[in-house]
Amino acid sequence: MRGLSLVISGGGFAAILALWLNGGGSVDVAWAPALELRLAFELDGLAALYALLATGIGFLVVAYSTRYLPLHLEHEGRTARDEPRFYAFLLLFLVSMVGLVTAQDAILLFVFWDLTAVASYFLIGYDSHRRDARANALMALLVTGISAVLLLVAALLLYDEYGTFSLPILFEAAEPGALVTTAGALVAVAGLAKSAQVPFHFWLPRAMVAPTPVSAYLHSAAMVAAGVFLLGRFYPLLQTSGLLLDLLLWTGIASMAVGGILALTRDVMKQVLAYSTIAQYGYVTFMLGLGGPEGAVAASFYVLAHALMKSALFLTAGAAAEAAGDDRLSRVGGLARTHPLLAVGSGLAAAGLAALPLTAGFFKDELLFAAALERGELWAVIAVGSAALTLAYVARFWASIFLGPRRGEARAIPAALVWPVVLLGGLVLAGGIVVEPLARLAAAAGEATFGAPTPADPAYHLDARAVNLMALATYALGISLYLTRARWIPLAVAAAGLGERGGPERLYRGVLRGLNLLSDRIHDVEVRDLRTRVASVLVPAGILVVLGIWVTPTGGYDPGSIGSDDIGLVLVLVVATLAALVTAFARRHLTLVLILSALGFSLAVAYAFSGAPDVALVAVLVETIVALLFLGIFALLPRDVLRREARLRTSRRRRWRDPLIGLFSGGIAFLVVWSALSRPAPEATVAGDHVRLAPDAHGSDVVTVILADFRGLDTLGEITVLAVALLGIATLLRRGRTA
Amino acid sequence: MTTILTQTVARLLVAPTFAVAAAILVKGYADVGDGFAAGVVAALGVLLLFASIGAKETHRILPVRRAFTVAMAGLLLALVVGFAPLLVGDPPFTHYPAPEAPVVRVGTLELITAVAFDVGVFGLVLGVVVGALDYAARARKGDW
Numbered sequence: 001m002r003g004l005s006l007v008i009s010g011g012g013f014a015a016i017l018a019l020w021l022n023g024g025g026s027v028d029v030a031w032a033p034a035l036e037l038r039l040a041f042e043l044d045g046l047a048a049l050y051a052l053l054a055t056g057i058g059f060l061v062v063a064y065s066t067r068y069l070p071l072h073l074e075h076e077g078r079t080a081r082d083e084p085r086f087y088a089f090l091l092l093f094l095v096s097m098v099g100l101v102t103a104q105d106a107i108l109l110f111v112f113w114d115l116t117a118v119a120s121y122f123l124i125g126y127d128s129h130r131r132d133a134r135a136n137a138l139m140a141l142l143v144t145g146i147s148a149v150l151l152l153v154a155a156l157l158l159y160d161e162y163g164t165f166s167l168p169i170l171f172e173a174a175e176p177g178a179l180v181t182t183a184g185a186l187v188a189v190a191g192l193a194k195s196a197q198v199p200f201h202f203w204l205p206r207a208m209v210a211p212t213p214v215s216a217y218l219h220s221a222a223m224v225a226a227g228v229f230l231l232g233r234f235y236p237l238l239q240t241s242g243l244l245l246d247l248l249l250w251t252g253i254a255s256m257a258v259g260g261i262l263a264l265t266r267d268v269m270k271q272v273l274a275y276s277t278i279a280q281y282g283y284v285t286f287m288l289g290l291g292g293p294e295g296a297v298a299a300s301f302y303v304l305a306h307a308l309m310k311s312a313l314f315l316t317a318g319a320a321a322e323a324a325g326d327d328r329l330s331r332v333g334g335l336a337r338t339h340p341l342l343a344v345g346s347g348l349a350a351a352g353l354a355a356l357p358l359t360a361g362f363f364k365d366e367l368l369f370a371a372a373l374e375r376g377e378l379w380a381v382i383a384v385g386s387a388a389l390t391l392a393y394v395a396r397f398w399a400s401i402f403l404g405p406r407r408g409e410a411r412a413i414p415a416a417l418v419w420p421v422v423l424l425g426g427l428v429l430a431g432g433i434v435v436e437p438l439a440r441l442a443a444a445a446g447e448a449t450f451g452a453p454t455p456a457d458p459a460y461h462l463d464a465r466a467v468n469l470m471a472l473a474t475y476a477l478g479i480s481l482y483l484t485r486a487r488w489i490p491l492a493v494a495a496a497g498l499g500e501r502g503g504p505e506r507l508y509r510g511v512l513r514g515l516n517l518l519s520d521r522i523h524d525v526e527v528r529d530l531r532t533r534v535a536s537v538l539v540p541a542g543i544l545v546v547l548g549i550w551v552t553p554t555g556g557y558d559p560g561s562i563g564s565d566d567i568g569l570v571l572v573l574v575v576a577t578l579a580a581l582v583t584a585f586a587r588r589h590l591t592l593v594l595i596l597s598a599l600g601f602s603l604a605v606a607y608a609f610s611g612a613p614d615v616a617l618v619a620v621l622v623e624t625i626v627a628l629l630f631l632g633i634f635a636l637l638p639r640d641v642l643r644r645e646a647r648l649r650t651s652r653r654r655r656w657r658d659p660l661i662g663l664f665s666g667g668i669a670f671l672v673v674w675s676a677l678s679r680p681a682p683e684a685t686v687a688g689d690h691v692r693l694a695p696d697a698h699g700s701d702v703v704t705v706i707l708a709d710f711r712g713l714d715t716l717g718e719i720t721v722l723a724v725a726l727l728g729i730a731t732l733l734r735r736g737r738t739a
Numbered sequence: 740m741t742t743i744l745t746q747t748v749a750r751l752l753v754a755p756t757f758a759v760a761a762a763i764l765v766k767g768y769a770d771v772g773d774g775f776a777a778g779v780v781a782a783l784g785v786l787l788l789f790a791s792i793g794a795k796e797t798h799r800i801l802p803v804r805r806a807f808t809v810a811m812a813g814l815l816l817a818l819v820v821g822f823a824p825l826l827v828g829d830p831p832f833t834h835y836p837a838p839e840a841p842v843v844r845v846g847t848l849e850l851i852t853a854v855a856f857d858v859g860v861f862g863l864v865l866g867v868v869v870g871a872l873d874y875a876a877r878a879r880k881g882d883w
Contacts, residue, residue, distance in 0.1 A: 613771045614771050614772070614773070614776075617771060617772065617776050618775060618776050618779070621776055621779035621780060621783065622779065624779075624783060625779055625782065625783065625786070625868060628783075628786055628790070629871070629872070629875075632789075632872060632875055632876075633875065636875060636878065696838035696839065697834065697838065697853065698768065698836075698838075698842050698849055698851050698853075699768040699769070699849075699853070700768070700769050700770070701767060701768055701769060701770055701771060701772070701773070703773065704767045704768055704772070704773040704857070705768065705853070707773055707775070707857075707860075708768075708773070708774075708834075708853040708854075708856045708857050708860075709832065709834050709853045712821055712831075712832035712834075712853075712856060713821065713831060713832055715817075715856075715860065716817055716818065716821050716832075719813075719814065719817060719859075719860055719863050719864070720814065722810075722863055722864065722867045723810060723811065723814045723863060723867065725867065725871075726807065726810055726866070726867045726870050726871060729870070729871050729874050729875075730807065730870070730874055733874040733875065733877070733878040734874070
């Protein structure tokens with residue numbers, strides 16, 4: 001599994017890179033033609049960017065995990081047998097991610113979107129013996145999974161209007177208007193929830209219960225990136241509405257502020273990075289909201305650069321925690337002396353995130369500032385402010401781990417925990433010197449997002465142009481923020497506390513608790529005992545029937561006359577009626593079963609009178625078997641229990657309620673039969689068709705032909721219930737015996 | 740309650756019951772009866788044995804322990820017959836040969852896939868009833 005993961009992620013990266021350099025490619029085959037679904041994939045610029053990130057960083061994460069996971073399992077007291085599960089779900093995530101970004105069909109996209117959610121659930125909850133891991137995995141699944149339904153709704157809305165699920169055709173055809181805005185808003189909410197943008201951000205820090213490689217993968221190159229990918233993919237729809245762009249803009253700003261400020265207050269390394277991720281994807285949302293070609297290309301470049309740096313920092317957090325034996329910034333320090341290579345690799349990544357020159361990160365901010373300036377000065381100020389916040393928390397993160405006096409231990413760590421970080425750091429540095437390959441990829445992705453060429457030529461300019469001045473202002477502001485942090489961190493902590501008390505996470509928990517309570521309440525009412533369970537079916541069904549008859553009156557109730565031919569049938573029905581009445585008064589269980597089967601047998605005779613020998617045969621057989629099974633089960637029960645139960649008197653409340661329910665539902669059934677019988681027989685019915693078509697199906701027994709052929713799928717469903725019942729019996733009785 | 744007479748009759752009836760079940764199953768497409776009815780008839784024969792000579796003795800005569808396997812094999816057969824047409828691009832539950840195509844007959848048995856589906860139903864019903872009975876009987880008597 002480990003080797004397979006390495007081969008698939010590494011080979012996938014190489015294949016996608018080769019394919020993209022040769023101009024991309026596409027596959028388009030029919031999937032379910034009757035539903036107009038196609039397996040349509042295309043490797044365009046946007047797909048190439050995200051697919052390369054998913055496979056490339058996936059490869060490094062798998063390589064890192066080969067050494068990290070055994071250590072992790074040892075800490076958690078688990079055996080190596082749990083390893084394959086980790087790689088299987090990581091691989092599922094990787095493959096679904098590649099499918100998601102290349103899909104060109106809205107339903108296909110939705111399927112892969114949900115697959116990533118499922119894989120993320122198992123990855124986040126990998127330490128499933130821990131309660132918080134399970135709860136937080138469920139939270140991530142609920143937030144991203146419920147919002148995913150909105151994506152499906154949007155796809156169906158668009159299909160209803162334009163008659164296609166094909167994304168390129170949809171984007172071509174979509175006209176600005178209320179419908180496209182609604183669909184775009186639904187897609188945007190789905191994307192923002194997956195990207196952990198305010199107010200859906202609360203799941204992401206909780207998802208840090210996952211093993212560190214999972215966090216590194218999901219929160220740099222995969223899951224969270226999928227959210228902004230969706231915004232990029234549907235950008236042609238989103239940009240038709242100024243309202244939606246403003247929504248993105250303000251969501252981005254809120255996320256930058258919340259993520260940036262909270263990242264400064266956290267002590268656990270991965271928590272700092274989690275809030276930083278919220279803020280960083282806030283930038284991307286913000287840039288997409290700025291609109292225009294500059295925003296599209298800047299967002300693409302940002303995703304690319306951020307994925308490299310953030311995955312390096314997450315992997316650093318795992319390696320540093322392993323080295324120091326603690327995962328809190330206040331308990332580690334001075335690791336630069338003992339782990340210089342790790343310090344250099346993650347230092348490069350941190351410098352990139354802080355947008356220092358000579359790193360690829362410099363250009364991400366250059367493009368950000370340019371895009372913000374294009375839109376207006378206010379946005380430029382916001383961009384500088386957020387970039388300064390980023391610099392402050394990145395500096396705090398790196399300096400706390402690697403500088404200062406040594407706190408905690410300084411254990412040696414396997415090389416596989418270091419070299420992926422160094423490689424990623426090296427890429428950040430290389431991208432800062434020769435930016436052309438990264439810029440080319442980002443420009444291609446920007447073009448696919450924006451729908452028109454988006455020129456991007458990030459470069460160093462040694463002059464006093466606006467973006468350079470903004471960068472200098474960022475450094476000055478960020479460094480002073482970092483140096484004076486002792487003054488205002490208490491303020492930030494207070495703000496964080498306020499958010500916890502009244503924030504969306506509280507709402508989530510409240511709603512979840514409310515739903516659980518409601519479910520329990522309904523469960524209590526419905527299944528307290530067999531009678532309430534039966535009543536909970538009969539009474540609502542009866543009310544529905546009453547409403548149905550009331551709303552659509554059938555006219556006269558005339559069941560016709562009784563002729564001399566019917567005397568046999570009437571006699572049988574009299575017996576059935578008497579048996580039914582007697583069941584209400586029988587006390588002993590054995591008597592009850594015998595009377596019930598008498599009732600069943602007389603009904604079987606009634607079927608035979610009505611010229612339905614097949615039904616009569618089955619009725620006789622089923623009655624026999626049910627009666628015998630009842631007797632068999634009574635034989636299992638102790639005699640005195642049966643005797644005691646038979647003597648039990650019903651409570652006062654029961655004595656009135658149960659007959660009333662019985663009379664009500666019986667009366668309704670009577671009404672239904674009567675109204676069905678008093679309707680004139682329709683000329684052409686489905687039954688008539690069945691009789692006419694039976695010879696075509698090579699059968700002369702219409703009932704069998706219906707069961708096996710015309711309604712074969714129904715029959716299959718019904719017999720599957722039998723199989724499930726047998727499984728239930730087997731489980732219950734076997735368990736009961738061994739326990 | 741169980742006398743020598745009932746025990747003997749039950750033993751003697753096993754083979755005829757299965758023969759009747761087979762007949763109902765085979766001629767289901769031409770006359771009254773189908774896989775469900777056939778399955779219940781066959782199960783009744785086994786049930787009679789259980790009631791008269793007891794579970795232990797029944798196990799000696801018939802492979803009752805296979806009931807679970809028979810049920811699942813029946814379900815599998817029904818599933819395969821139902822969904823195999825998807826492989827050749829037809830909707831599920833398309834039966835072959837097609838309408839008006841010639842059908843091979845062996846006596847009253849018609850060789851069409853719908854009958855195979857019915858055989859699956861037969862196996863499932865027989866297996867479920869006998870299996871449920873057997874689990875109940877063994878639950879009482881303890882493991883043996």
